[in-house]
Structure formats: C-alpha cells, structure tokens
C-alpha cells in the first residue's frame with residue numbers, strides 16, 4: 001500500500017483554502033495547507049476587509065446627515081488617520097498569527113512557501129516534494145492590468161496598494177468602473193481625495209441598468225468626476241510624481257495617484273499544471289473536481305465560477321466534504337442542491353457592492369435571464385416611496401427589481417439599490433434557492449414600517465392572478 005504524507009494538500013491558504021481544509025478535517029481527513037504569503041489571503045488583508053473598513057466611516061457620517069436631528073450632531077469632518085488606523089486593525093497589521101493559531105487549533109498543518117504540482121498527487125514546496133491522495137488548488141486570482149502605453153512605468157496602485165494605503169492622495173484617478181473601482185472611488189472621496197473615475201462603459205455594467213445610473217449620480221453628488229465611455233490612451237508620471245492620463249479624445253487629467261481596477265483572472269501561474277497535462281484554464285464539476293482527473297480540485301477565485309469570498313467558501317464547504325466522502329468511499333451526494341455540490345453558483349450568487357447607495361443583487365439580471373432563454377417578466381419599484389425607507393433616511397433614493405420566471409412563477413433574480421439594502425438581499429437569496437412561488441410569497445408578510453415592505457410593493461406591481 002502506498003503511504004502519503006497527507007490525505008489532502010490545499011495549495012493556497014486564503015479564506016477558501018482554509019474552508020476546504022476545515023470541512024475536510026472535520027470529516028477525519030489529514031490536511032496540510034501550503035501558503036506563500038499570509039494565511040487568510042487577499043480578502044483578509046488587501047480586499048474585502050480593508051476596503052470595507054475604508055468605506056464604513058463615510059457611510060456612517062452620510063447616514064447621520066440624512067436624518068434631521070442627527071445631522072445637527074455631526075459637526076466635524078471625517079478623520080482620515082483614524083479611518084486608516086481602523087482599517088489597519090481589521091488586517092491585524094498584515095500579520096497572520098491569529099489565522100495560524102486557528103489552523104493549529106483545527107489540526108491543519110501549515111507549510112510555508114510556493115506550492116507547485118510535480119505530478120499526480122505531488123506538491124513541490126522549495127526542495128521538498130509532498131505527497132497526498134488529493135490536492136485542492138485555492139490560489140485565488142491576480143489583477144489584469146489594462147494595456148495602456150506608459151501605465152506600468154507610471155507605477156499605478158492596484159487594489160492592494162489602495163486597500164493598504166498609508167495616506168490619502170489629494171487627487172486620485174481610478175481606471176475601471178467595475179466593483180472595485182466604484183467602491184474605491186467612494187472610499188477615497190469620503191476620505192477627502194478629489195477622485196476622477198474613468199470607465200469605458202456605464203458603472204457596474206453587468207448589473208441592472210438603473211444600478212450604474214444611481215451610482216454615477218451619487219458619486220457626482222459627492223464631487224467625484226465620473227467620465228463614462230472614455231478610454232485612457234496614454235499615461236505618464238513626471239519627475240515631480242504627478243500622474244497624467246491622456247484620454248482617447250485628447251483630454252488630460254492630472255493626479256497624485258492612479259488606481260487601476262480593471263478586473264482579475266484566475267491565478268494558475270507557476271502551478272505546475274503542465275506536469276499533469278493540463279493548461280492554465282481549469283474546468284471543474286459541481287464538486288470542484290477538475291475535469292479529466294479524480295484527485296485534483298480547484299476552488300474559489302482560481303476556478304473563475306463566482307469570484308466572491310462567500311461563494312468561494314460555499315464551494316469550499318461542498319468540496320471539503322466531497323473530498324472526504326471520496327477518500328472514505330462513502331456516497332458523494334452530487335444531485336443538484338445536494339450536500340457535495342455548489343449548485344447555487346449557477347442560480348443564486350449574491351453580490352453586494354458597498355457603495356453609497358449600496359447595490360445588492362442575486363441571481364440573474366433581466367438581460368441575463370433572457371439570454372438564457374427564460375420567459376421572464378420583470379417588475380421595478382421606487383424604494384424611496386416605501387414608508388420604512390422614508391423613515392430610514394430623509395430623501396431616501398433607491399430602486400428595486402424582481403425578475404420572475406413566468407413558466408415556474410418563481411423569482412430568478414432580484415436587485416436593490418439604496419442605503420443599507422445589503423441586509424435585504426438574503427431574503428431574495430432564500431426565495432430563489434427555495435424556489436418559493438409568487439403565490440406563496442404573498443404570505444411572507446414584511447413588517448411595517450421596514451424597508452422590506454418593498455417586497456409587498458413589488459408583488460402588487462406584478463399583480464395577483466384574477
């Protein structure tokens with residue numbers, strides 16, 4: 001009988017890798033994690049946590065300003081140094097001692113270094129080759145930098161540098177009108193930067209069209225210069241440090257820093273995939289098993305299915321337990337919505353953008369549903385006219401939309417834009433995953449006067465059968 005160093009080696013100790021390891025370990029699998037930087041990964045140190053910490057203080061101040069009686073109590077300015085210090089506290093000062101202690105307490109081995117496949121079930125770290133019955137890749141994603149002449153030489157910030165910023169530049173240009181660019185524009189504008197956003201398309205172009213319109217208006221209200229439909233043609237950084245972006249229409253914009261947030265791609269660089277006959281694009285089944293193998297898994301951002309921490313962790317729970325089941329020889333429950341599959345990746349991925357107003361969406365947009373061939377009907381409603389929203393903030397503005405599959409009479413997509421709508425989203429996720437029919441939804445009564453009454457208004461707009 002062959003002996004292995006471990007039952008499972010997980011390459012990459014971000015949130016996703018940790019969860020694969022945790023769920024497999026709890027089922028009796030002996031696991032090691034290989035990590036080349038900090039245990040906890042991008043989300044903990046350079047993405048979700050620090051970016052949300054940078055955003056939160058500005059949101060709190062604006063929320064108080066929107067309520068008469070409270071606004072009079074907020075008389076000072078935001079304190080950027082205190083915000084940056086609070087952000088740093090959320091990253092534990094970019095130290096992973098707490099995460100390492102957790103791995104230890106969970107009985108998961110940690111191997112520090114760059115992991116690379118060296119053949120089936122073999123992982124090379126430095127000079128040493130470790131063997132395992134199964135390997136899970138959880139190596140995350142890396143930024144895609146736009147191919148603009150002069151950009152690399154201008155030493156732009158990526159999202160890492162922005163999230164870990166030690167100071168607030170007085171002028172900041174953001175290239176990219178996606179999730180990261182939009183959030184960072186709100187964060188640095190709140191902190192006092194004069195921000196210019198350059199986007200080829202509407203902001204958050206993949207969401208319902210009213211999303212980008214609300215965000216562009218809110219950013220403009222904040223004093224952000226939002227330029228849509230523009231493409232940077234050239235970038236230069238002068239010897240005095242000032243950055244100039246020249247647009248395709250010849251316009252020039254000057255700033256102290258430039259942030260590039262133009263998307264990410266799976267991190268399959270230097271992973272040794274060629275040693276097992278695979279190329280850089282990993283295709284997985286719903287248990288995250290890589291096609292053409294019976295021992296290799298790819299989980300989280302690296303498989304490109306849904307590049308969000310919560311969805312990667314969901315995949316990790318399924319994969320960790322599927323790996324354990326296969327290693328033990330017990331049944332793999334891989335029917336749709338079974339214990340060992342990530343079916344929700346196809347139907348119900350929740351997305352929150354922590355802008356102000358917030359954006360919260362789950363499932364399909366109307367356009368995506370139609371592209372998928374579904375017979376859908378969509379209804380929209382003005383969130384600002386719901387009593388709970390009016391109480392929540394004076395002059396509340398927002399919008400909501402449901403996309404209904406007319407054949408099954410269930411919701412396949414929901415989108416909300418407005419202050420604090422993130423907490424509304426899980427109700428829609430439960431409705432989609434549970435395939436709750438519209439007829440039954442009429443019996444899910446929202447409390448009065450909450451923002452959730454938007455559900456009733458949307459149902460009334462859709463109408464009841466005669």
Ligand SMILES: Cc1cc2nc3c(=O)[nH]c(=O)nc-3n(C[C@H](O)[C@H](O)[C@H](O)COP(=O)(O)OP(=O)(O)OC[C@H]3O[C@@H](n4cnc5c(N)ncnc54)[C@H](O)[C@@H]3O)c2cc1C
Nearest residue numbers: 012014016036041042047048115139140300301307308309
């Ligand atoms: C600015 C920004 C903000 C974001 N905000 C949110 C948010 O609010 N909510 C949300 O859900 N998602 C957010 N995301 C997305 C989220 O960060 C990712 O979906 C998440 O980090 C993916 O987790 P992961 O474990 O797959 O990868 P990662 O977190 O990238 O972890 C991968 C780990 O693998 C390690 N590694 C890589 N290669 C090797 C190797 N060969 N050997 C050893 N170790 C290796 C890396 O060092 C890293 O620790 C944000 C992303 C960005 C860029």
Ligand SMILES: NC(=O)c1ccc[n+]([C@@H]2O[C@H](COP(=O)([O-])OP(=O)(O)OC[C@H]3O[C@@H](n4cnc5c(N)ncnc54)[C@H](O)[C@@H]3O)[C@@H](O)[C@H]2O)c1
Nearest residue numbers: 146147176177178179180181261262263264307352353354
């Ligand atoms: N709140 C959250 O959950 C959150 C926040 C930030 C990031 N993220 C995750 O991180 C990922 C990366 O974020 P992102 O905003 O970089 O990606 P994105 O795909 O959301 O947006 C990229 C933007 O860059 C633009 N772009 C691409 N190439 C360009 C070019 N050559 N020139 C000019 N513009 C160009 C695109 O049109 C798009 O607007 C997201 O997909 C998301 O999964 C999540």
